[in-house]
Amino acid sequence: MRLYWRVLVINGAVLTAATLALVVAPVSVSRHPVVSEAAVLGFGLFLMVVTNALLLRSSLAPLDRVVREMASVDPQRPGRRLKPPDSGPGRDLVLGFNAMVDRLEEERSMSNAKQLAAQEAERHRIARELHDDIGQQLTVVLLGLKQAEQRAPAELADELAALRESTRDGLDDVRRVARQLRPGVLDDLGLASALASLTHDFAEHSSASVRRVVAPGLPPLSSDTELVVYRVAQEALTNAARHAGASAVELSLTKVGDRVVLEVADDGRGFDVRRDGAGLRGMRERARLAAGDLTVTSSPVGTTVRLEVPA
Amino acid sequence: MRAATSPAPARILLADDHALVRRGVRLILDQEPDLTVVAEASDGAEAVDRVRDTEIDLVILDIAMPRMTGLQAAREIGRRTARGEPPKVLMLSMHDNEQYFFESLKAGACGYVLKSVADEDLVSACRAALRGEAFVYPGAMGALVRDYLDRMRRGERVPETVLTEREDQVLKLIAEGSSSREIARALTISIKTVERHRANILAKLGMRDRTQLTRYAIRAGLIEP
Numbered sequence: 001m002r003l004y005w006r007v008l009v010i011n012g013a014v015l016t017a018a019t020l021a022l023v024v025a026p027v028s029v030s031r032h033p034v035v036s037e038a039a040v041l042g043f044g045l046f047l048m049v050v051t052n053a054l055l056l057r058s059s060l061a062p063l064d065r066v067v068r069e070m071a072s073v074d075p076q077r078p079g080r081r082l083k084p085p086d087s088g089p090g091r092d093l094v095l096g097f098n099a100m101v102d103r104l105e106e107e108r109s110m111s112n113a114k115q116l117a118a119q120e121a122e123r124h125r126i127a128r129e130l131h132d133d134i135g136q137q138l139t140v141v142l143l144g145l146k147q148a149e150q151r152a153p154a155e156l157a158d159e160l161a162a163l164r165e166s167t168r169d170g171l172d173d174v175r176r177v178a179r180q181l182r183p184g185v186l187d188d189l190g191l192a193s194a195l196a197s198l199t200h201d202f203a204e205h206s207s208a209s210v211r212r213v214v215a216p217g218l219p220p221l222s223s224d225t226e227l228v229v230y231r232v233a234q235e236a237l238t239n240a241a242r243h244a245g246a247s248a249v250e251l252s253l254t255k256v257g258d259r260v261v262l263e264v265a266d267d268g269r270g271f272d273v274r275r276d277g278a279g280l281r282g283m284r285e286r287a288r289l290a291a292g293d294l295t296v297t298s299s300p301v302g303t304t305v306r307l308e309v310p311a
Numbered sequence: 312m313r314a315a316t317s318p319a320p321a322r323i324l325l326a327d328d329h330a331l332v333r334r335g336v337r338l339i340l341d342q343e344p345d346l347t348v349v350a351e352a353s354d355g356a357e358a359v360d361r362v363r364d365t366e367i368d369l370v371i372l373d374i375a376m377p378r379m380t381g382l383q384a385a386r387e388i389g390r391r392t393a394r395g396e397p398p399k400v401l402m403l404s405m406h407d408n409e410q411y412f413f414e415s416l417k418a419g420a421c422g423y424v425l426k427s428v429a430d431e432d433l434v435s436a437c438r439a440a441l442r443g444e445a446f447v448y449p450g451a452m453g454a455l456v457r458d459y460l461d462r463m464r465r466g467e468r469v470p471e472t473v474l475t476e477r478e479d480q481v482l483k484l485i486a487e488g489s490s491s492r493e494i495a496r497a498l499t500i501s502i503k504t505v506e507r508h509r510a511n512i513l514a515k516l517g518m519r520d521r522t523q524l525t526r527y528a529i530r531a532g533l534i535e536p
Contacts, residue, residue: 131375135405136329139426143335146430150342164430171427175407185410188380192535193410200409200454200533214535 003063003089010055018048062090070097079105112285120182120227127182130174138171183230191226191253192218198234199251206241208266213252218260219311228290229253229262229309232283236264236305239279244268244303255311262307270298283307320347321441322366326358326384327373327403336371336403336429343434355379359387367398369440371433372420374404374411382418389419399440403429409451413525413534421521422446435506445521447513449490455524456486458531459516474515481508 021044029037062085069082081101084094145167149160178184186194192214199212221229233251240246246268254261273280273296280296283305287294292309323340325348327333333351340346350365352358356379358372370388372381379387385400400420404411405427412423422436425448436446447455460482474482477498484494491505498505518524529536 131405135426136332139405139429140329140331140335142427142430143332143339147335147338168427168430172407175405175427179406179408184406185408188374188382188406189410189414193414196534197408197410212532216535 006059006089007056010059011052014048014052014055017051018044059089062088063093066090066093066097073101109285109288113289116282116285117224117289123181127178127184130178130181131184135171135174135178138167138174142167142171186226186230187223191221191229194226194230195233195251195253198230198237202237202241202249208241208246209248210237211248211250213250213254215252215254218253218255219258221260221309221311225290225292225309228286228292229260229307231286232294232305232307233262233264235279235283239305240264240266240268240303244270246302256308258311259308260311262309263304265302265304267302270300270303273298320345321368321437322347322349323437324348324350324352324358324361324365324367324370324398326352326355326361326371326376326381328353328376329373332373332426336433339430339433340437346434346437355381355384355387358384362388362398369399369401369437371401371403371437374402374406374415382414385415385418385420399443401436401440401446403433407450409454410534412448412451413528416445416521416525416528417534419521423448423451425450431502439510444510444519445513445524447509447518447524449485452485452509452513453488454533455516455518455527455531456482456512458533460486462531474512478508478512478515481505482512485509485512 027037027040029041033041066082066085073080073082081098082094084091084098142164145160145164149157149164152160183194183197185197195212195214199210202208203210237249237251240249244266246266249264249266252261252263254263271277283296284294287307287309290309292307295306297304297306320343323346325333325336325340327336330353333353337348337351340348350361350367352361354376355372358370359379361367362370370385372384374381376384381402381404385402388400389397397419400418401422401424402411402415402420403424403426404415405425407425407427415423421440421443422445424432424436424446428449432446432448439446480498481494484497489497491502491509494505495502513519513524516527518527525534528534
């Protein structure tokens with residue numbers, strides 16, 4: 001029943017009861033009321049107010065409770081919803097509130113995904129410019145210095161050799177930064193090579209051993225989807241090495257039906273998957289970019305990150 | 312010197328989309344009596360055309376080129392056998408990543424030179440390629456050697472090898488990621504000697520040329536077949 005009608009009915013019922021009481025009860029009010037009559041009237045009025053108050057309170061209390069609960073929903077930790085009461089005015093309010101939180105979280109996650117996509121595009125552009133323009137220019141300088149060194153008088157040779165080493169360092173830096181921005185191997189050689197390179201780097205910088213299984217004959221993925229798979233694998237490996245203290249990690253890329261499945265399983269100490277950390281949230285948002293499903297299961301003996309994407 | 316055994320200098324085709332890089336590389340190669348650049352190309356497709364209409368012994372391909380990448384061109388060039396042996400192929404690249412190296416081997420190249428060490432390595436890589444040997448770039452050398460040592464530690468069957476004491480020292484330093492320069496300094500020997508040890512080690516491990524290397528890398532799971 002709508003809140004308006006509920007209040008109206010309660011007030012109406014109390015007033016009706018009072019009117020009936022006036023009609024039925026053997027009381028009358030003289031032209032100049034006496035004290036006893038005023039006392040009876042006053043008592044009747046008091047009874048009406050108390051009855052009304054009790055009825056309204058029991059009817060509105062669920063609303064107050066819902067309002068208090070609303071404050072406990074934290075946008076930083078999405079996924080929490082209020083439990084709607086079985087009936088009463090609180091139910092509609094909770095249902096409406098939950099639907100709004102759904103829309104908000106959806107919107108937020110969409111805009112995060114868009115932001116991620118824009119960020120990747122920008123990184124791609126910068127990495128390409130570093131490689132194609134600055135890298136080439138520095139290569140020209142490097143080769144030119146080598147030439148100059150061979151023809152220069154002896155007293156300049158050391159100076160030129162030092163300059164050449166600086167140029168080489170610069171070239172190495174440009175390459176390193178470009179690689180951090182965007183794994184060129186993914187664009188040039190594809191996902192399987194990029195994952196091979198990722199596990200190779202991982203093995204080099206971590207004490208954990210890593211096994212990689214890439215099933216043959218995987219269906220081709222769009223370059224955006226490949227990037228999502230790559231970034232999720234990267235994040236999962238980082239977590240395994242940095243937080244889980246894993247000693248063995250297995251990364252696999254297989255086909256299930258018409259979907260491609262990435263699984264990264266470690267034997268680390270695990271974590272509480274309900275506590276949505278930034279890494280986990282990032283993976284979820286990336287999965288959404290590729291219309292994929294991300295599931296993370298974790299126990300004290302290991303964590304498995306599984307990403308399913310449509311081919 | 313190599314030139315003494317083959318009087319005519321090796322004919323080289325140079326393909327890179329950046330004209331100034333081509334000029335720099337050309338100046339370095341033309342200085343060597345046994346090497347001469349006879350043609351240039353600014354993309355992969357043009358390189359394939361030049362191979363078709365010019366007598367060439369060695370092709371140097373930049374990996375990242377418009378129209379047709381260096382890797383695609385390498386595959387295409389390896390296929391052109393109508394006029395006998397296809398020329399040897401060497402990749403020149405910005406990418407310090409062993410996957411590019413292995414992919415280059417699979418595409419038919421016998422070596423991979425990083426642009427940031429082209430001033431030091433390119434000439435010896437050209438000579439190795441012309442001899443039919445693989446030029447393994449240092450980053451991949453580390454991966455290969457580490458994998459080899461891992462297998463030995465696990466007691467897996469590895470090719471029976473007798474490395475000299477010096478080669479053993481060099482092998483360990485390579486596995487630790489040292490560059491030729493650092494190894495030379497650590498063992499107080501010349502860089503040329505280090506390079507010779509490297510070549511000997513590879514030969515003894517059965518990874519002398521690109522075919523052996525590719526086979527090993529696939530078996531070791533360093534790349535997909």
